[in-house]
Amino acid sequence: xxxxxxxxxxxxxxxxxxxxxxxxxxxxxxxxxxxxxxxxxxxxxxxxxxxxxxxxxxxxxxxxxxxxxxxxxxxxxxxxxxxxxxxxxxxxxxxxxxxxxxxxxxxxxxxxxxxxxxxxxxxxxxxxxxxxxxxxxxxxxxxxxxxxxxxxxxxxxxxxxxxxxxxxxxxxxxxxxxxxxxxxxxxxxxxxxxxxxxxxxxxxxxxxxxxxxxxxxxxxxxxxxxxxxxxxxxxxxxxxxxxxxxxxxxxxxxxxxxxxxxxxxxxxxxxxxxxxxxxxxxxxxxxxxxxxxxxxxxxxxxxxxxxxxxxxxxxxxxxxxxxxxxxxxxxxxxxxxxxxxxxxxxxxxxxxxxxxxxxxxxxxxxxxxxxxxxxxxxxxxxxxxxxxxxxxxxxxxxxxxxxxxxxxxxx
Amino acid sequence: xxxxxxxxxxxxxxxxxxxxxxxxxxxxxxxxxxxxxxxxxxxxxxxxxxxxxxxxxxxxxxxxxxxxxxxxxxxxxxxxxxxxxxxxxxxxxxxxxxxxxxxxxxxxxxxxxxxxxxxxxxxxxxxxxxxxxxxxxxxxxxxxxxxxxxxxxxxxxxxxxxxxxxxxxxxxxxxxxxxxxxxxxxxxxxxxxxxxxxxxxxxxxxxxxxxxxxxxxxxxxxxxxxxxxxxxxxx
Numbered sequence: 001x002x003x004x005x006x007x008x009x010x011x012x013x014x015x016x017x018x019x020x021x022x023x024x025x026x027x028x029x030x031x032x033x034x035x036x037x038x039x040x041x042x043x044x045x046x047x048x049x050x051x052x053x054x055x056x057x058x059x060x061x062x063x064x065x066x067x068x069x070x071x072x073x074x075x076x077x078x079x080x081x082x083x084x085x086x087x088x089x090x091x092x093x094x095x096x097x098x099x100x101x102x103x104x105x106x107x108x109x110x111x112x113x114x115x116x117x118x119x120x121x122x123x124x125x126x127x128x129x130x131x132x133x134x135x136x137x138x139x140x141x142x143x144x145x146x147x148x149x150x151x152x153x154x155x156x157x158x159x160x161x162x163x164x165x166x167x168x169x170x171x172x173x174x175x176x177x178x179x180x181x182x183x184x185x186x187x188x189x190x191x192x193x194x195x196x197x198x199x200x201x202x203x204x205x206x207x208x209x210x211x212x213x214x215x216x217x218x219x220x221x222x223x224x225x226x227x228x229x230x231x232x233x234x235x236x237x238x239x240x241x242x243x244x245x246x247x248x249x250x251x252x253x254x255x256x257x258x259x260x261x262x263x264x265x266x267x268x269x270x271x272x273x274x275x276x277x278x279x280x281x282x283x284x285x286x287x288x289x290x291x292x293x294x295x296x297x298x299x300x301x302x303x304x305x306x307x308x309x310x311x312x313x314x315x316x317x318x319x320x321x322x323x324x325x326x327x328x329x330x331x332x333x334x335x336x337x338x339x340x341x342x343x344x345x346x347x348x349x350x351x352x353x354x355x356x357x358x359x360x361x362x363x364x365x366x367x368x369x370x371x372x373x374x375x376x377x378x379x380x381x382x383x384x385x386x387x388x389x390x391x392x393x394x395x396x397x398x399x400x401x402x403x404x405x406x407x408x409x410x411x
Numbered sequence: 412x413x414x415x416x417x418x419x420x421x422x423x424x425x426x427x428x429x430x431x432x433x434x435x436x437x438x439x440x441x442x443x444x445x446x447x448x449x450x451x452x453x454x455x456x457x458x459x460x461x462x463x464x465x466x467x468x469x470x471x472x473x474x475x476x477x478x479x480x481x482x483x484x485x486x487x488x489x490x491x492x493x494x495x496x497x498x499x500x501x502x503x504x505x506x507x508x509x510x511x512x513x514x515x516x517x518x519x520x521x522x523x524x525x526x527x528x529x530x531x532x533x534x535x536x537x538x539x540x541x542x543x544x545x546x547x548x549x550x551x552x553x554x555x556x557x558x559x560x561x562x563x564x565x566x567x568x569x570x571x572x573x574x575x576x577x578x579x580x581x582x583x584x585x586x587x588x589x590x591x592x593x594x595x596x597x598x599x600x601x602x603x604x605x606x607x608x609x610x611x612x613x614x615x616x617x618x619x620x621x622x623x624x625x626x627x628x629x630x631x632x633x634x635x636x637x638x639x640x641x642x643x644x645x646x
Contacts, residue, residue, distance in 0.1 A: 128582070188539065227539070227541055228541075228557075272556075272557060276557075330545055330547060330553055330554035331545075331547050331552070376547060379547060379575065379577050379585075
């Protein structure tokens with residue numbers, strides 16, 4: 001009887017200097033079918049309004065190499081059809097080298113393009129690790145802040161996909177950044193740490209040049225007081241504005257480096273027997289510039305506020321995932337998710353607005369509920385069916401709900 | 412042999428009787444049963460394994476675990492199971508009622524566990540982290556949930572066949588429980604040789620199972636007190 005093996009190409013090269021390398025590869029293939037409400041348009045699946053959509057979600061190929069017992073190289077190549085017009089059809093999502101055990105288990109170093117250590121969900125975003133189909137709001141929900149011009153008021157927000165450089169989610173989708181991290185664990189895995197210096201903070205897309213002069217600090221500490229419990233504390237701090245000809249005036253008034261993203265996260269995982277709860281809280285802050293849009297140049301190069309450090313845009317996000325494996329039906333599980341994104345207040349800087357000078361929320365609060373069922377008919381094969389509803393605190397509320405099914409095949 | 416309850420029996424007497432009984436039984440077995448010897452050859456290639464990466468997305472597992480397991484690992488040929496099929500073999504007295512499947516260093520030990528139908532396997536987590544052992548094999552579907560260090564869970568296998576076992580938390584972990592109808596099975600030594608003793612005389616089908624390689628079954632005739640030879644070249 002043969003098992004459906006993962007396709008591993010193992011290559012052993014023994015050189016005279018006794019260096020041995022083994023290369024292995026594996027992958028995950030996601031296929032989705034989704035039906036969304038008239039307002040559903042989450043970034044990750046590009047649902048057209050109200051139509052049934054077939055997606056080849058993504059194909060992720062992992063290629064790893066052990067150079068020797070102390071050095072490994074890991075890569076992830078992703079082919080994603082969600083934006084077929086994107087010439088970067090295939091992305092090198094991850095590519096990093098790790099130097100292990102520089103001082104026991106307490107000191108290891110990774111260098112390259114890697115995942116941020118911030119938060120817990122980043123490491124369970126792959127479909128076999130995510131009990132539901134979609135991502136949390138902090139991974140994809142675009143709020144009213146731009147990497148080029150900062151705070152987007154009601155007028156400029158409508159140009160968000162145009163010359164304003166898009167808007168930002170709390171964590172850039174995927175969580176991939178370039179830099180170096182130091183990590184390890186102590187006291188028999190009781191305490192784990194990971195501190196990284198990356199090219200940009202959580203919000204900035206890694207493909208942006210992010211030409212500011214300062215690296216961003218990403219970090220996480222995990223405490224495991226019991227086998228069934230882990231508690232993580234995360235932090236990120238760095239400049240999130242990208243240099244561009246449209247914001248060159250920032251340099252004249254202090255440089256783009258003064259506009260920071262400052263995020264702190266707390267995550268808790270409880271698991272025992274057939275039950276698992278993953279909860280995460282993120283407090284996110286931007287010191288964001290505000291550029292007044294006036295048709296015709298050079299009008300919108302001027303700042304809309306007098307504070308050189310910009311507006312303080314804050315948000316709080318809560319994510320709770322619960323999963324129950326059905327013990328009398330091996331391979332079957334039920335899952336649920338509660339996710340909310342709440343925005344803080346600012347003094348409305350928009351001249352001419354009816355709320356000018358008053359305290360307003362800088363974006364509309366969002367809540368998302370999801371329930372799903374998953375089934376593994378065979379090892380490496382996972383089928384999920386999922387319903388999610390998103391509510392935005394705005395009138396009229398858009399029709400944001402999705403019924404979806406996903407097939408993931410790991411090989 | 413019957414001993415009068417009125418007669419005083421010393422420990423020495425009992426020991427002598429037991430030795431005599433064993434000797435008689437052994438002599439009888441040697442006279443009535445036969446032996447099958449042989450050698451297994453498998454291709455000298457690097458075998459595919461389940462990759463670890465999807466499980467450790469973001470990189471948190473040092474190569475230490477695989478290094479340790481490879482140092483401890485026996486030659487691949489020891490993962491072959493040689494077994495007999497034939498009428499009457501199932502009636503042979505079964506001495507094996509329990510077996511153990513360990514999890515150490517995120518590896519199942521042993522990787523291949525042959526058992527007789529009806530055996531209860533104690534699944535034990537020896538690691539400091541959770542494991543969640545399950546199988547989706549038609550022969551035996553089970554899921555024991557997340558189990559902490561030292562916890563044992565008994566699982567009884569009532570049907571013959573191959574049961575592939577995984578860990579839901581560490582996707583690279585896999586093992587095979589080979590559930591057989593009779594106790595006439597053996598796993599080869601490190602050099603590939605095997606000896607199957609105490610086989611009742613008769614003609615049987617002998618097979619060699621491996622997760623990746625196979626060879627056609629062969630017919631073997633066992634004579635009382637004789638030794639038959641069967642070699643397999645798996646490919």
